Amino acid sequence: LGSGMFVHVRKLLQDLPAYDLALLLESSPTKTRTVLWQLIDTDHHGDVLEELNEEVRKGILKTMRPEKLAEVTEGMDVDDIAEVLRALPDSVYRQVLNSMDSQDRGRVEQALSYEEDTAGGIMNTDTITIRADVTVDVVLRYLRLKGELPESTDSFYVVDRQDHFIGSVALAKLVTAKPEVGISALIDEDIQAVNAKLPETEVAQLFERYDWFSAPVVDDDGRLLGRITVDDVVDIIREEAEHSMMSMAGLDDEADTFAPILKSTQQRSVWLGVNLITAIFAVVVSNMFEDILSQLTILAILNTLVPSMGGVAGNQTLTLVIRGLALGHVGDSNAKALLYKELAVGFLNGVIWALLIAAVVGVWKQDMTLAGIIAFAMLMNMTAAGIAGVTIPLMLKRMKIDPALAGSVILTTVTDVVGIFAFLGTATLLIGY
Amino acid sequence: LGSGMFVHVRKLLQDLPAYDLALLLESSPTKTRTVLWQLIDTDHHGDVLEELNEEVRKGILKTMRPEKLAEVTEGMDVDDIAEVLRALPDSVYRQVLNSMDSQDRGRVEQALSYEEDTAGGIMNTDTITIRADVTVDVVLRYLRLKGELPESTDSFYVVDRQDHFIGSVALAKLVTAKPEVGISALIDEDIQAVNAKLPETEVAQLFERYDWFSAPVVDDDGRLLGRITVDDVVDIIREEAEHSMMSMAGLDDEADTFAPILKSTQQRSVWLGVNLITAIFAVVVSNMFEDILSQLTILAILNTLVPSMGGVAGNQTLTLVIRGLALGHVGDSNAKALLYKELAVGFLNGVIWALLIAAVVGVWKQDMTLAGIIAFAMLMNMTAAGIAGVTIPLMLKRMKIDPALAGSVILTTVTDVVGIFAFLGTATLLIGY
Numbered sequence: 001l002g003s004g005m006f007v008h009v010r011k012l013l014q015d016l017p018a019y020d021l022a023l024l025l026e027s028s029p030t031k032t033r034t035v036l037w038q039l040i041d042t043d044h045h046g047d048v049l050e051e052l053n054e055e056v057r058k059g060i061l062k063t064m065r066p067e068k069l070a071e072v073t074e075g076m077d078v079d080d081i082a083e084v085l086r087a088l089p090d091s092v093y094r095q096v097l098n099s100m101d102s103q104d105r106g107r108v109e110q111a112l113s114y115e116e117d118t119a120g121g122i123m124n125t126d127t128i129t130i131r132a133d134v135t136v137d138v139v140l141r142y143l144r145l146k147g148e149l150p151e152s153t154d155s156f157y158v159v160d161r162q163d164h165f166i167g168s169v170a171l172a173k174l175v176t177a178k179p180e181v182g183i184s185a186l187i188d189e190d191i192q193a194v195n196a197k198l199p200e201t202e203v204a205q206l207f208e209r210y211d212w213f214s215a216p217v218v219d220d221d222g223r224l225l226g227r228i229t230v231d232d233v234v235d236i237i238r239e240e241a242e243h244s245m246m247s248m249a250g251l252d253d254e255a256d257t258f259a260p261i262l263k264s265t266q267q268r269s270v271w272l273g274v275n276l277i278t279a280i281f282a283v284v285v286s287n288m289f290e291d292i293l294s295q296l297t298i299l300a301i302l303n304t305l306v307p308s309m310g311g312v313a314g315n316q317t318l319t320l321v322i323r324g325l326a327l328g329h330v331g332d333s334n335a336k337a338l339l340y341k342e343l344a345v346g347f348l349n350g351v352i353w354a355l356l357i358a359a360v361v362g363v364w365k366q367d368m369t370l371a372g373i374i375a376f377a378m379l380m381n382m383t384a385a386g387i388a389g390v391t392i393p394l395m396l397k398r399m400k401i402d403p404a405l406a407g408s409v410i411l412t413t414v415t416d417v418v419g420i421f422a423f424l425g426t427a428t429l430l431i432g433y
Numbered sequence: 434l435g436s437g438m439f440v441h442v443r444k445l446l447q448d449l450p451a452y453d454l455a456l457l458l459e460s461s462p463t464k465t466r467t468v469l470w471q472l473i474d475t476d477h478h479g480d481v482l483e484e485l486n487e488e489v490r491k492g493i494l495k496t497m498r499p500e501k502l503a504e505v506t507e508g509m510d511v512d513d514i515a516e517v518l519r520a521l522p523d524s525v526y527r528q529v530l531n532s533m534d535s536q537d538r539g540r541v542e543q544a545l546s547y548e549e550d551t552a553g554g555i556m557n558t559d560t561i562t563i564r565a566d567v568t569v570d571v572v573l574r575y576l577r578l579k580g581e582l583p584e585s586t587d588s589f590y591v592v593d594r595q596d597h598f599i600g601s602v603a604l605a606k607l608v609t610a611k612p613e614v615g616i617s618a619l620i621d622e623d624i625q626a627v628n629a630k631l632p633e634t635e636v637a638q639l640f641e642r643y644d645w646f647s648a649p650v651v652d653d654d655g656r657l658l659g660r661i662t663v664d665d666v667v668d669i670i671r672e673e674a675e676h677s678m679m680s681m682a683g684l685d686d687e688a689d690t691f692a693p694i695l696k697s698t699q700q701r702s703v704w705l706g707v708n709l710i711t712a713i714f715a716v717v718v719s720n721m722f723e724d725i726l727s728q729l730t731i732l733a734i735l736n737t738l739v740p741s742m743g744g745v746a747g748n749q750t751l752t753l754v755i756r757g758l759a760l761g762h763v764g765d766s767n768a769k770a771l772l773y774k775e776l777a778v779g780f781l782n783g784v785i786w787a788l789l790i791a792a793v794v795g796v797w798k799q800d801m802t803l804a805g806i807i808a809f810a811m812l813m814n815m816t817a818a819g820i821a822g823v824t825i826p827l828m829l830k831r832m833k834i835d836p837a838l839a840g841s842v843i844l845t846t847v848t849d850v851v852g853i854f855a856f857l858g859t860a861t862l863l864i865g866y
Binding site: 019020023026027028029144146149152172175176177178209210234235237238241244245249257261264268269272275279280283287293297300301302304305307313315316319323324328329330337338345348352356357 | 450452453456459460461462573576577579580581582585586587604605607608609610611640641642643644646663664666667668670671674675677678679681682683684688690691694695697698701702704705708709712713715716719720723726727730733734735736737738740741742745746748749751752753754756757760761762763764766767770771774777778781782785786789790793
C-alpha cells in the first residue's frame with residue numbers, strides 16, 4: 001500500500017463484496033486496517049461491519065463517531081445492528097439509538113432485550129405473516145401487490161389476530177397448491193416455533209436436526225417475534241466448533257490474528273501463567289525425589305518420557321470426550337461405559353508402550369531393573385490418563401466450567417504428577433538405598 | 434435395555450426422528466448398537482444411515498446383506514446413496530447398484546464419478562429447470578400441474594436446449610412478479626454456478642460468503658448437473674472445523690466415540706508412536722548433558738520448566754495460524770507481518786516469564802547464576818516458539834501436509850530441543866567445570 005496509490009486502491013475496494021472486504025481487514029495488521037477502512041466506500045461500511053469478527057469490529061468501532069455510526073447502521077439487519085451496539089460503550093450506544101427513527105429503534109431495542117447468544121438476539125423481524133382463513137389465491141395476489149419479499153424468504157407464518165404463531169407455510173407449497181385451497185391446509189407440521197430465550201447453540205442443533213432453512217421465533221406467550229435464517233446458523237456452527245479448538249490452547253475464539261503485539265501478549269499471558277503454576281508443581285514433585293536423582297543421573301534424563309506419553313494419551317481421550325459432549329453423544333447414561341472403554345484402551349496402550357520402552361531402555365542401558373521401572377510407570381500413567389481423560393471433562397461440565405478451556409491443564413497436571421511419582425517413586429523403592 | 438423389553442423399545446424407536454436415532458446409535462457401545470439397529474423399523478434404515486457418522490455407518494453396513502441395502506437406499510437422496518456405497522467393499526457395491534432400477538443407477542453412477550469431497554459428490558439431481566423465453570404465468574401453471582416440488586426448493590434454474598446453465602430464478606421473485614413478465618428478466622445475477630469438481634470446502638466458503646440457500650452445479654461445459662443445498666453445507670462446515678481440533682490430538686475426525694477397544698487402541702497408537710520418537714529425541718539431547726546433570730541435581734529438577742512453557746506458547750501461535758489458514762486470513766502476502774508480530778509477542782512473553790521464573794528460582798534456591806541461566810533459556814525458547822509457531826504450519830502447508838495433523842508434534846520437538854539446549858548448554862558453559 002504505497003503512497004499516492006490511494007485513489008487506485010479505493011477503486012479496487014469499491015468492487016469487492018462485503019465478505020471479501022471483511023476478510024481483507026481481518027488479514028491486515030492494525031495500522032493498514034485503519035487506512036483501509038477509510039478507503040472503503042461509506043455505503044459499504046454497514047455490510048462490512050456485519051461480516052467482521054467481534055474483536056476486529058470493536059477496534060474499528062472505537063474510531064467512529066456516534067452520528068456516523070447511526071448513519072451506517074441504517075441499511076443493516078436488526079440482529080446485526082444489535083450485535084454492533086452491544087460492542088459499544090454505554091454512552092455512545094445511547095447516542096446511536098437516539099439518532100435512529102422510532103420504528104427502527106423499537107425493533108433494535110426489542111432485539112437488545114434478549115441475551116446476545118439466544119434466538120431473540122439473532123432473529124430478524126422482517127417476517128411476512130398471513131391469516132389461516134384466506135385462500136392461496138388471495139395470498140398470491142397480496143404478494144404480487146407487495147412486489148418484493150425480504151431477503152431469503154422461503155416461507156410465511158400463519159398467525160391469529162393476537163399475533164400468536166399458528167404454523168408455517170412453505171413458499172414451495174404455495175405455488176404448487178390450487179388457488180382455491182385454504183392456507184390452513186398447507187401448514188407444515190414439521191416446523192416448530194423457537195422460543196426467543198433458547199440458547200443459540202440449541203437453535204443451531206434444531207436447524208441441523210431438521211434441515212431447516214428458516215424458523216419462526218416466538219415469546220413465552222407464543223406470539224411471533226421474528227425469524228432466524230440458516231445463514232446466521234452457519235456462523236454459529238463455525239464459531240462453536242472453533243471455540244473448542246481455540247479454548248484448548250487457551251485462546252479466545254474471537255481472537256484477532258493480527259491484534260497489536262501488546263494486546264496479544266497480554267491475552268496469552270493468562271494461559272502461560274496457569275501453565276507455569278502447574279509446571280512448577282511438577283518441579284516440586286520431582287524435587288521430592290532429589291536423593292535418587294542425584295544418585296542416578298539416568299533417572300533425570302528419562303524423567304520426561306513417562307509424563308510426556310501420558311499427556312498425549314490423556315489429551316486424545318480428552319479431545320474425544322469434549323467433542324462427544326458438544327455433539328451430545330456423551331451424557332450421564334453412557335458415561336460409565338465410556339469410562340470402562342477408555343480405561344481399557346489406556347491399559348492396553350500402556351502395555352504396548354511399556355514393553356516397547358522397556359526394550360529400548362534395556363538395550364540402551366543394559367539395565368533390566370531400570371527397564372522394569374520405566375515400563376511399570378508407563379503402564380500406570382497411561383491407565384491414569386485414560387481415566388482422567390474421561391472424568392475431568394465430565395466433572396468440569398457438572399461444575400459448569402468449560403471443559404475445553406480448563407480440561408487440558410488439569411489433565412496435564414495429573415499425568416505429570418502420576419508419571420513422576422510412578423517413575424521416581426518406584427525407583428526409590430527398588431534401587432534407592 | 435433389559436430382556437423382554439424389546440417390543441416396548443421398538444415402539445419407542447418408531448416415534449423418533451432419524452437424526453435422534455442416529456445420535457442414539459452413535460452414543461451406544463458397539464454391542465447395544467447392533468441390537469438397536471435391528472429394533473429400528475426397516476423403513477427408517479435409509480434415513481438413519483444418512484445421518485450417521487462415517488465410522489459408525491461402516492460398522493453397520495458390514496452387517497447388512499446387499500439385497501437389503503438396495504431396498505434401504507430406495508428412498509434416499511442420490512448424494513447420500515453415493516456416500517453409503519463408497520463405504521462398501523467393491524463386490525457388495527456392484528450387487529447393490531445392479532439391484533437398482535436403471536434411472537436411479539444412472540444418477541448414482543454419475544454422482545460416484547466425482548470425488549467424494551467435491552461439489553459433484555454432494556449434489557442432488559432433483560432440480561427444476563425452466564426456459565428463459567416463457568412468462569411467469571406459464572411457469573406458475575406448470576408448477577401447479579406438477580403438484581409438488583423437491584424438498585427445500587428455493588429457486589429454479591434457467592437452461593437452454595442443450596441444458597447449459599443460464600441463470601437462477603428465486604421462487605420469491607416468481608411469486609411477486611407480474612404474470613406477463615418473462616423469466617429472463619427475473620434471473621438473479623448473484624448466483625453463480627459451481628463446477629462439479631470444486632472441493633467441498635470451497636463450496637462451503639462460497640455459501641458462507643454469499644449467504645446462499647442453494648446453488649446450481651455444472652460440468653466443465655457449463656451443463657447443469659444438479660444442485661447443492663445449504664443443509665449439506667452445514668455438515669461440511671461442522672466437519673471441517675472439527676477436523677482441526679481432532680487432528681491436533683492425532684485423531685481421525687470421523688472417529689467413533691464408542692468404537693471397540695481394540696480398534697481405538699490401534700487408531701491411537703500411531704500418534705503415540707510418533708510422540709515416543711520425539712520424546713526419545715529429547716531424552717537423547719538431555720543425555721548429551723549427562724555430566725552437568727550428574728554434578729547439579731537441581732538442573733535435572735528444573736529441566737522440564739523451559740520446554741513446557743515453550744511448548745504452550747508455541748501451541749498458542751500454532752493454533753492461531755492453523756485457524757487463520759483455514760479461514761483464509763493467513764497467506765503469502767501477510768506471512769511476514771505475522772512472523773514479525775509473533776516473534777515480538779514471543780520475545781515479550783519471554784521477558785515477562787524469564788523475569789518471573791528468575792525471581793522464583795532466585796528466592797527458592799538463593800542462586801543468582803542459576804536464576805540467570807533459566808531466565809536466559811526461557812527468553813530464547815519463548816522467542817523460538819513464536820517463530821516456530823508461524824513457520825512450521827506455513828511450511829507444512831506449502832509441502833501439502835495438513836498443519837493441524839503434523840504441526841504440534843514438530844513444534845513440540847523444536848521447543849523441547851531448543852529449551853534443553855538453551856538451559857543445559859548455558860549451564861555447562863557457565864558453571865560446568
